[in-house]
Amino acid sequence: MAKPTPLSGFPEFLPADRVVxxxxxxxxxxxxxxxxxxxxxxxxxxxxxQLLRKGExxxxxxxxxxxxxxxxxxxxxxxxxxxxxxxxxLTVPFARYVLENAGKLEFPFRRYQIQKVWRGERPxxxxxxxxxQADIDIVGRDVLPFHHDVEVAxxxxxxxxxxxxxxxxxxxxxxxxLIQGFxxxxxxxxxDKVMQLIDKLDKLPVDKVRELLISDAGLDEKQADLCLxxxxxxxxxxxxVDDVRALGVSDQLLEEGLTELxxxxxxxxxxxxxxxxxxxxxxxxxxxxxxxxxxxxTRLTGFESLGSIxxxxxxxxxxxxxxxxxxxxxxSLGVSRLLVPLVQKGVLTGSRVVPSAVLVALTDExxxxxxxxxxxxxxxxxxxxxxxxxxxxxxKQIRYAERRGIPFVLFARVAEDGTTTHEAxxxxxxxxxxxxxATWTPPAADLRPQVVMKEQHS
Amino acid sequence: MAKPTPLSGFPEFLPADRVVxxxxxxxxxxxxxxxxxxxxxxxxxxxxxQLLRKGExxxxxxxxxxxxxxxxxxxxxxxxxxxxxxxxxLTVPFARYVLENAGKLEFPFRRYQIQKVWRGERPxxxxxxxxxQADIDIVGRDVLPFHHDVEVAxxxxxxxxxxxxxxxxxxxxxxxxLIQGFxxxxxxxxxDKVMQLIDKLDKLPVDKVRELLISDAGLDEKQADLCLxxxxxxxxxxxxVDDVRALGVSDQLLEEGLTELxxxxxxxxxxxxxxxxxxxxxxxxxxxxxxxxxxxxTRLTGFESLGSIxxxxxxxxxxxxxxxxxxxxxxSLGVSRLLVPLVQKGVLTGSRVVPSAVLVALTDExxxxxxxxxxxxxxxxxxxxxxxxxxxxxxKQIRYAERRGIPFVLFARVAEDGTTTHEAxxxxxxxxxxxxxATWTPPAADLRPQVVMKEQHS
Numbered sequence: 001m002a003k004p005t006p007l008s009g010f011p012e013f014l015p016a017d018r019v020v021x022x023x024x025x026x027x028x029x030x031x032x033x034x035x036x037x038x039x040x041x042x043x044x045x046x047x048x049x050q051l052l053r054k055g056e057x058x059x060x061x062x063x064x065x066x067x068x069x070x071x072x073x074x075x076x077x078x079x080x081x082x083x084x085x086x087x088x089x090l091t092v093p094f095a096r097y098v099l100e101n102a103g104k105l106e107f108p109f110r111r112y113q114i115q116k117v118w119r120g121e122r123p124x125x126x127x128x129x130x131x132x133q134a135d136i137d138i139v140g141r142d143v144l145p146f147h148h149d150v151e152v153a154x155x156x157x158x159x160x161x162x163x164x165x166x167x168x169x170x171x172x173x174x175x176x177x178l179i180q181g182f183x184x185x186x187x188x189x190x191x192d193k194v195m196q197l198i199d200k201l202d203k204l205p206v207d208k209v210r211e212l213l214i215s216d217a218g219l220d221e222k223q224a225d226l227c228l229x230x231x232x233x234x235x236x237x238x239x240x241v242d243d244v245r246a247l248g249v250s251d252q253l254l255e256e257g258l259t260e261l262x263x264x265x266x267x268x269x270x271x272x273x274x275x276x277x278x279x280x281x282x283x284x285x286x287x288x289x290x291x292x293x294x295x296x297x298t299r300l301t302g303f304e305s306l307g308s309i310x311x312x313x314x315x316x317x318x319x320x321x322x323x324x325x326x327x328x329x330x331x332s333l334g335v336s337r338l339l340v341p342l343v344q345k346g347v348l349t350g351s352r353v354v355p356s357a358v359l360v361a362l363t364d365e366x367x368x369x370x371x372x373x374x375x376x377x378x379x380x381x382x383x384x385x386x387x388x389x390x391x392x393x394x395x396k397q398i399r400y401a402e403r404r405g406i407p408f409v410l411f412a413r414v415a416e417d418g419t420t421t422h423e424a425x426x427x428x429x430x431x432x433x434x435x436x437x438a439t440w441t442p443p444a445a446d447l448r449p450q451v452v453m454k455e456q457h458s
Numbered sequence: 459m460a461k462p463t464p465l466s467g468f469p470e471f472l473p474a475d476r477v478v479x480x481x482x483x484x485x486x487x488x489x490x491x492x493x494x495x496x497x498x499x500x501x502x503x504x505x506x507x508q509l510l511r512k513g514e515x516x517x518x519x520x521x522x523x524x525x526x527x528x529x530x531x532x533x534x535x536x537x538x539x540x541x542x543x544x545x546x547x548l549t550v551p552f553a554r555y556v557l558e559n560a561g562k563l564e565f566p567f568r569r570y571q572i573q574k575v576w577r578g579e580r581p582x583x584x585x586x587x588x589x590x591q592a593d594i595d596i597v598g599r600d601v602l603p604f605h606h607d608v609e610v611a612x613x614x615x616x617x618x619x620x621x622x623x624x625x626x627x628x629x630x631x632x633x634x635x636l637i638q639g640f641x642x643x644x645x646x647x648x649x650d651k652v653m654q655l656i657d658k659l660d661k662l663p664v665d666k667v668r669e670l671l672i673s674d675a676g677l678d679e680k681q682a683d684l685c686l687x688x689x690x691x692x693x694x695x696x697x698x699v700d701d702v703r704a705l706g707v708s709d710q711l712l713e714e715g716l717t718e719l720x721x722x723x724x725x726x727x728x729x730x731x732x733x734x735x736x737x738x739x740x741x742x743x744x745x746x747x748x749x750x751x752x753x754x755x756t757r758l759t760g761f762e763s764l765g766s767i768x769x770x771x772x773x774x775x776x777x778x779x780x781x782x783x784x785x786x787x788x789x790s791l792g793v794s795r796l797l798v799p800l801v802q803k804g805v806l807t808g809s810r811v812v813p814s815a816v817l818v819a820l821t822d823e824x825x826x827x828x829x830x831x832x833x834x835x836x837x838x839x840x841x842x843x844x845x846x847x848x849x850x851x852x853x854k855q856i857r858y859a860e861r862r863g864i865p866f867v868l869f870a871r872v873a874e875d876g877t878t879t880h881e882a883x884x885x886x887x888x889x890x891x892x893x894x895x896a897t898w899t900p901p902a903a904d905l906r907p908q909v910v911m912k913e914q915h916s
Binding site for chain 1: 460461462463464465468469470471472473476477479480491492493494495496497498499500501502503505508518519520521522523524525542543544554555557558559560562563564566568569574576578588603605728779780811812813814826834837840841842843844847848861862906
């Protein structure tokens with residue numbers, strides 16, 4: 001078999017890099033659980049009719065076909081009608097899960113979900129065909145008080161802050177009520193069109209957007225300028241409220257939005273720092289039309305070209321079954337979008353390629369059972385340990401450990417009187433000390449592989 | 459939208475049941491890492507030509523098609539030729555990963571992999587279309603010493619033993635060299651045929667198998683009886699060796715197999731107990747033809763009808779790239795096959811439906827920031843905590859905690875002089891004590907949801 005080549009858009013990690021992903025996922029899960037979010041997993045597939053409800057993503061769905069159906073006995077039309085496809089996000093499956101199990105869930109239902117999703121789009125930087133997302137959502141039955149908007153923002157900010165090997169980040173928050181109320185208040189007739197055009201400010205020059213606001217959204221020059229001025233407003237505190245009021249537009253929905261957005265910004269204050277910022281940024285709109293209040297995007301400092309790594313918002317009707325509607329608020333972290341570039345660019349890796357903190361050296365093949373017993377003693381104390389694969393010369397066994405990044409090698413010494421003593425060698429410093437395998441453990445920092453900056457890791 | 463119904467063959471867990479799966483996976487991962495197995499994940503898809511190399515499973519592969527390819531511009535034939543399908547096990551992807559990254563891996567390479575796999579087969583008890591497997595393998599370059607066979611057996615036995623809420627289990631071990639050598643030694647000409655027929659002993663009566671050994675495998679009556687006698691031999695120690703020798707068949711491969719099998723059984727001895735058994739069972743053959751030495755199956759005590767929950771063995775050529783071959787030995791645990799029936803039959807569930815150990819009660823909506831601050835103090839000490847969704851009457855807030863299984867409710871009491879004190883109520887016992895939120899934590903056993911027998915959980 002020829003050497004296989006990677007599939008474009010399907011990133012995979014080498015063992016040392018997977019260490020980074022494991023630690024990121026563990027830190028996220030720990031923070032989410034500390035806040036009472038329970039974990040669920042949903043199946044990878046959903047019925048096509050569910051996946052195709054959102055027009056925009058329909059072209060990206062991977063359709064599933066059983067091979068044994070044969071090439072001709074079922075057309076793609078039938079697959080579309082009754083078939084299944086791979087989920088392209090975790091929101092559609094979650095909405096279905098909530099409806100399917102509503103009678104067995106307690107509301108408000110806080111859940112986190114960390115799974116792969118698939119999109120059959122053309123791979124490009126930061127865009128993959130298979131990638132991991134980590135979502136948190138809080139869903140209510142019929143009602144979901146606004147304070148949960150503040151809660152999900154705080155939880156995700158705390159979770160991202162826990163990834164202390166990351167550069168800083170900025171959570172950008174806006175509110176649909178605010179911008180929709182503003183556009184209504186200044187007399188715009190096609191609110192959605194205005195929002196779509198303002199959303200293009202990061203791609204088109206301001207003058208061009210202004211032109212389109214007039215030609216396509218039917219605004220006059222003064223209205224267009226006010227919309228553009230609104231989009232320039234940003235602040236790390238509630239001062240944006242006065243800036244908006246200074247524009248002289250009034251509307252009840254606008255007022256609601258201002259109050260909500262100020263509450264999110266103030267509520268996240270205790271979680272901010274020099275590197276962790278939460279800003280009211282009034283140009284953020286989010287393309288998807290199901291958001292109805294708070295909206296979130298997140299930029300990684302120094303890696304702004306990745307786009308938003310973490311997005312979400314409030315949706316007043318995640319799902320509905322006729323009897324009840326289920327409003328929700330959530331944020332989704334693009335784990336692969338965040339990590340794959342950092343790993344590929346060599347920013348992050350794991351400190352070693354195996355979990356083992358200790359290699360038990362082997363004098364000869366006959367002493368393997370004794371070495372296995374020593375290893376078991378260490379494992380019983382929580383020390384990841386492996387036994388040398390072969391009874392090579394000790395220098396070779398040390399190089400074996402070095403190549404894997406294993407920090408300690410354990411040697412047994414049999415004295416002339418037949419008693420055995422054990423020594424642990426820190427192969428980084430060369431220091432060698434007598435130890436009792438029944439009680440000795442390496443320093444806590446050496447127990448598990450650490451996430452390190454590759455440049456700092458020799 | 460109408461209430462969705464479950465998809466047959468795609469099991470999903472409710473939050474309390476997912477607790478069971480989370481703890482199982484965490485325990486397995488911990489054990490694997492203690493033994494130096496590093497984690498990897500491979501993409502869900504593989505090229506169809508790789509997936510179809512094993513004839514037996516070809517009918518079960520789910521083929522992937524991008525929706526945007528349109529119904530007619532690419533036939534299934536092309537998908538088969540150049541397309542992709544979902545992996546049906548973790549061995550095929552692992553073999554591909556090893557070949558693709560051989561230059562960047564250290565051998566022997568120990569890895570564990572816990573992922574979903576997909577098979578488009580008809581769902582039935584213990585058979586799913588989507589299910590989770592946990593695989594460990596050790597792979598060498600060109601050579602892999604036999605002692606690794608003992609190692610993987612020990613690691614999996616220790617991992618399964620760590621799931622202390624499971625009933626007992628029996629790891630059944632056999633060796634292909636032993637049975638092939640035996641059949642050769644007694645003069646059988648079609649070794650594979652004999653092995654296939656002996657493998658049917660759990661489905662067909664002995665007489666029928668005997669008949670087929672004579673009619674289909676060309677054995678004489680004495681040879682057929684010897685084969686059947688071999689298959690009845692089983693022992694929890696190395697005494698099976700004498701039982702085999704007593705049959706009077708001699709062959710060099712047989713001797714090798716006897717030595718290896720005895721070594722696995724003896725090597726696992728320290729890990730056995732009243733409920734954890736490792737037996738040499740000479741009727742175990744494993745259908746798949748890539749095994750070349752040790753083979754494993756595992757039965758769960760009291761749930762034998764599930765079939766083998768954990769299977770594997772030695773394969774002398776997991777992969778080959780022309781320059782090197784990569785021999786390996788591994789075992790695969792069917793996590794879903796094990797857990798889905800235990801959860802559905804009501805044997806196991808989680809002790810609560812949320813991670814929260816504490817609910818901070820709310821006097822009124824104005825005190826939410828104070829309650830949030832208390833909750834953050836608890837979380838900083840590792841206590842999963844949520845704040846009441848609404849300032850209901852305290853009785854209602856306690857019932858809110860009860861429904862979720864949250865063991866403690868925290869109340870703030872404001873004295874007449876304005877000072878605030880805090881009390882923690884264990885809602886199971888009703889006991890209420892004064893606490894300092896900056897230092898108080900619930901008992902360790904209450905910090906996380908536990909796996910419990912449903913019958914014992916009121």
